Amino acid sequence: MREFIYRWSLLLFLSIAFKLAAADLRLSVASLDESRRPTLLLSGLVSGQYGLEASTNLSQWFSLISSPGSGGELRYLHTDATRFGTLFYRGIKLPDITPLARIVPQVDSNYVAVGVVTFQEGGRLSLTNEGGTRYTFTVAPSNVLNSVAITMQLVTNLVSFPFENEMRSAVKFEPDGFRFHGAGLLEIQYPTNVPHLKLSSYAFDGQGGDFHLMPDLVATNSVRIPVTHFSVFGTAVWAPTERTRATLAHVGNVLSAYQHRLAKVAAEERQRQLLADESQSEKVSAELLKSIEDYYELHLKPNFGAAESDCSLFMGLTPLVLGNERQLELLGVSGQKFYITSATGQKAICNCLNELFFACEEASISAESLMKGLLRIER
Numbered sequence: 001m002r003e004f005i006y007r008w009s010l011l012l013f014l015s016i017a018f019k020l021a022a023a024d025l026r027l028s029v030a031s032l033d034e035s036r037r038p039t040l041l042l043s044g045l046v047s048g049q050y051g052l053e054a055s056t057n058l059s060q061w062f063s064l065i066s067s068p069g070s071g072g073e074l075r076y077l078h079t080d081a082t083r084f085g086t087l088f089y090r091g092i093k094l095p096d097i098t099p100l101a102r103i104v105p106q107v108d109s110n111y112v113a114v115g116v117v118t119f120q121e122g123g124r125l126s127l128t129n130e131g132g133t134r135y136t137f138t139v140a141p142s143n144v145l146n147s148v149a150i151t152m153q154l155v156t157n158l159v160s161f162p163f164e165n166e167m168r169s170a171v172k173f174e175p176d177g178f179r180f181h182g183a184g185l186l187e188i189q190y191p192t193n194v195p196h197l198k199l200s201s202y203a204f205d206g207q208g209g210d211f212h213l214m215p216d217l218v219a220t221n222s223v224r225i226p227v228t229h230f231s232v233f234g235t236a237v238w239a240p241t242e243r244t245r246a247t248l249a250h251v252g253n254v255l256s257a258y259q260h261r262l263a264k265v266a267a268e269e270r271q272r273q274l275l276a277d278e279s280q281s282e283k284v285s286a287e288l289l290k291s292i293e294d295y296y297e298l299h300l301k302p303n304f305g306a307a308e309s310d311c312s313l314f315m316g317l318t319p320l321v322l323g324n325e326r327q328l329e330l331l332g333v334s335g336q337k338f339y340i341t342s343a344t345g346q347k348a349i350c351n352c353l354n355e356l357f358f359a360c361e362e363a364s365i366s367a368e369s370l371m372k373g374l375l376r377i378e379r
Contacts, residue, residue, distance in 0.1 A: 025050075027091040030075060037081050042074040042091040049094040050074040058088055060375060066094055102208035104159035105172050105232050111154035113137075118147045125152045127171075132191035135171050137227070143182040150174065155232060162211065162249070163242045167194070169223075170234025176206030179229040186225045186233055193220045200243050200306075201225045201235040212250040213243070215302055240310060247306075248316040251299050296321075304344045311352040315376075352377055 030041040042050050049068050053061040065076050074091075081087055117123030117139045126136040137152050155170035169188050201216040201223060216235065217224040223235045238246070300321055307314040356373045359365045365373075 025091045025093065027089065033077075035082060037077060037079055039075060039077045040089060042076070043072060045072060045093060051092040051094045052076055053090050053092065054078070055088045055090075056084055056086060061090070064089075101160045101162055103161055103204055103211060103232075104208055105155045105170065106157040106159065107153045107172055108156045109153075113152045114149065116147055116149050117144050119144055123150070125150065127152065127154060129154055133169055134189040135169075136187045136189070137171075137173075137184055138187075139180065139184040140182070143180045143184065145181060148175070148178065150178070150230070155234065158234075160208070163238070163246050165236035165238060165242070166198075168234055168236040170232055172206075172232045173227070173230035174206075176230055180227070183226040183228045186227050188223045188225075188235055190221045195237055196220050196223075198237045198239075199223055199235050200238050200246075201233065202246070203231050203233045205231045211246075213247055213303075241312065243306075244310060244313045244316060247303055247313055251303070251317070251320055308344055308347040309351055311348070311355050314348040314352060349377060 025042065025044040028041050030039045032038055040052060042052055049066055051066045052064045052074065054064055055061045064078060065074070067074055078087075111127050111129060113125040113127040113135075115123050115125045118141075120141055122139040122141045122143060124136070124138050126134065128134045135152065135154070137150075151174040153172045153174075155172055158168065158170065161168070169190075171186070196218040199216075199218050201214040202211065203214050203225075204211040210231075214225055214233065216226075225233055225235070227233060300317065303313065303317055307317055353374075356365070356370055356377075360367065360370045
């Protein structure tokens with residue numbers, strides 16, 4: 001009887017799965033093994049990642065696997081299926097995090113500032129565009145070891161800029177890639193007040209890659225951005241959804257690069273073990289741990305402050321942060337960050353709850369959407 005209920009529930013859900021999944025997804029049971037464990041087949045995506053989820057009550061769902069699939073299909077043997085009396089499955093298309101196109105900065109040769117930065121005195125450059133916006137770059141003494149000539153040039157347009165903005169202000173520094181022993185300070189001063197709470201600063205390298213948001217200090221008519229190495233720096237007025245998309249695109253792409261690096265290091269360690277050379281094992285393990293810590297400190301943690309008041313950003317960061325913490329835990333590292341239970345995590349959760357209740361009171365979402373939102377936060 002238990003097998004009949006399980007199989008019937010499975011087939012019943014599959015008959016309505018097309019309504020719950022994306023229109024181009026197809027979910028089916030490819031086979032059942034001798035223990036009545038199903039091999040599920042999810043197909044239909046041309047690109048992107050699949051997600052396969054299960055539920056015992058069609059209300060609360062848990063993730064089974066996420067993967068780009070092989071040959072356009074995802075096959076998954078649910079080995080724990082027999083532990084449940086009744087199970088339902090659904091297939092979903094996960095949000096795309098795609099590499100950003102290279103940005104081409106167009107500069108105005110009439111607006112250029114050139115100067116020399118020295119170890120003893122530092123240096124200062126400034127220029128003002130025709131609209132009255134002033135750009136000032138200051139380097140304190142001892143931030144360079146040797147004197148260096150630097151250039152700051154006004155950027156008038158950004159070709160292939162991957163996000164929509166109401167206003168952009170940017171300058172390009174040379175020599176490209178130059179690094180300070182510390183940080184310089186770029187200040188952008190506007191002639192009138194601007195919507196400063198919507199401002200976020202950004203940077204990318206001289207080849208138009210590695211676009212990322214920058215920490216900054218904003219006032220009603222100015223922005224201050226720390227500069228540790230030369231590239232293109234600027235600020236813009238963002239819609240909340242675009243700012244969140246920019247953040248998640250960057251941390252997602254950086255995560256992929258870190259995962260490739262970790263896989264390479266792990267493979268090299270196994271090769272040394274095959275050759276009976278274990279002298280580097282401790283060093284390699286330390287490198288793996290440092291890579292995971294670097295990703296957390298350099299690319300996740302700087303976004304925590306903004307996530308306290310941006311629910312969509314918090315929801316996007318959470319799986320990345322929890323995945324990072326879990327990796328450290330599995331590698332036997334104590335003292336994990338426990339982001340969700342931190343003060344920042346609690347503020348972010350409260351903000352998400354407030355956003356949901358406000359939307360419900362304003363009748364911009366239904367009571368059903370409110371309950372789904374609450375369940376999502378609870379999970």
